[in-house]
Amino acid sequence: MGNFRPTYALLDLIYGFSGQRAGVTVDGLHYRTPTILGAGFDYNARLINVLPALSFGGVEVGSVTARPCLGNPKPRLIRLPKSRSILVNKGLRNDGVDIIIKRLQNKKKTKDFVVGVSIARSNVEETVSVEEGVNDYLESFKKLNQAGVGDYFALNISCPNAFGGETFAEPVSLERLLSTLSQVSCDKPVYIKMPINLGWSAFDELLQVIEKFKIAGVIIGNLNKDYSVLAHHDEAPEEYRGGLSGRPCFELSNDLIYKTREKYGRRFTIIGSGGIFSPEDALEKLALGADLVQLITGMIYEGPGLIKKIAKEYAKS
Numbered sequence: 001m002g003n004f005r006p007t008y009a010l011l012d013l014i015y016g017f018s019g020q021r022a023g024v025t026v027d028g029l030h031y032r033t034p035t036i037l038g039a040g041f042d043y044n045a046r047l048i049n050v051l052p053a054l055s056f057g058g059v060e061v062g063s064v065t066a067r068p069c070l071g072n073p074k075p076r077l078i079r080l081p082k083s084r085s086i087l088v089n090k091g092l093r094n095d096g097v098d099i100i101i102k103r104l105q106n107k108k109k110t111k112d113f114v115v116g117v118s119i120a121r122s123n124v125e126e127t128v129s130v131e132e133g134v135n136d137y138l139e140s141f142k143k144l145n146q147a148g149v150g151d152y153f154a155l156n157i158s159c160p161n162a163f164g165g166e167t168f169a170e171p172v173s174l175e176r177l178l179s180t181l182s183q184v185s186c187d188k189p190v191y192i193k194m195p196i197n198l199g200w201s202a203f204d205e206l207l208q209v210i211e212k213f214k215i216a217g218v219i220i221g222n223l224n225k226d227y228s229v230l231a232h233h234d235e236a237p238e239e240y241r242g243g244l245s246g247r248p249c250f251e252l253s254n255d256l257i258y259k260t261r262e263k264y265g266r267r268f269t270i271i272g273s274g275g276i277f278s279p280e281d282a283l284e285k286l287a288l289g290a291d292l293v294q295l296i297t298g299m300i301y302e303g304p305g306l307i308k309k310i311a312k313e314y315a316k317s
Helices: 005-015 097-105 130-147 171-181 200-210 247-264 279-288 297-302 305-316
Strands: 024-026 029-031 035-037 058-064 077-080 085-088 114-119 152-156 190-194 217-220 269-273 292-295
Touching (some): 035 305, 085 297, 097 114, 097 130, 130 171, 171 200, 190 200, 247 269, 279 292, 279 305, 292 305
Parallel strands (some): 035 292, 114 152, 217 269, 269 292
16 A cells, blocks of 8 residues: 555554654664654565555564575464563574665655564574674674665664574673674764663663664663463463563563663663554653554554554654
């Protein structure tokens, strides 16, 4: 629908926010509204044309990997409606960086709509070691920069459902990764997608590593891997498979947003993600210190009208 003017106009009429007061500029990028469609939904960069009509200020495509990934065996997504969550076990399904670069090059640029690219380690056994994992990230990062696509990059170090687990959500390996990537010429903001199941002390150790490098900020955060937090335990799977989105992430995310802003001031841009189902949820994350917000699950449960509602309330604040 985004590829045709009449259908785009219809969506824009229903779901588009036309006011100017919801715009925000972060790290030199202007977003028409403060809400980004989080990585994992438009993982193959196919929805960029239509998303501005739904009041999004941007999209984070991917996560993109150096090698194409088929993803984990089905089911990759399971709705947990009573818990306001989705069990996500996609396994970084995507077409690979080369194809996605070509797709991004063919997309029209929309004013005040930001396209970020999430980068992850390929979900294959060959990249499990730190050395091969670093090389895998490096390949994608170099190709994206050389191609000149994407307005910002996000390094997904905390995917819970891939080979090798969260190797780079650990200070020593994270420092090695960032040290290697810092040698690549990049004039765009780079963010780190953070885990949220760490206590503050361990989380802060990662921030102290990130602070050493030319990293613009952090996305707080990724999926919740603690099934015990489900409001309705009868919805939990019998075995661990993937992470929880939505409401189980809300309080963890908010607490880490607040503590990060409190300790580091304006050193880091903070993009708040996790459990946004209403304008009030989004505004709470912003009040705690986030500069922008990301969502997926709230849109799935509440519908695309949620993004317009957030923009309207943000414009009033």
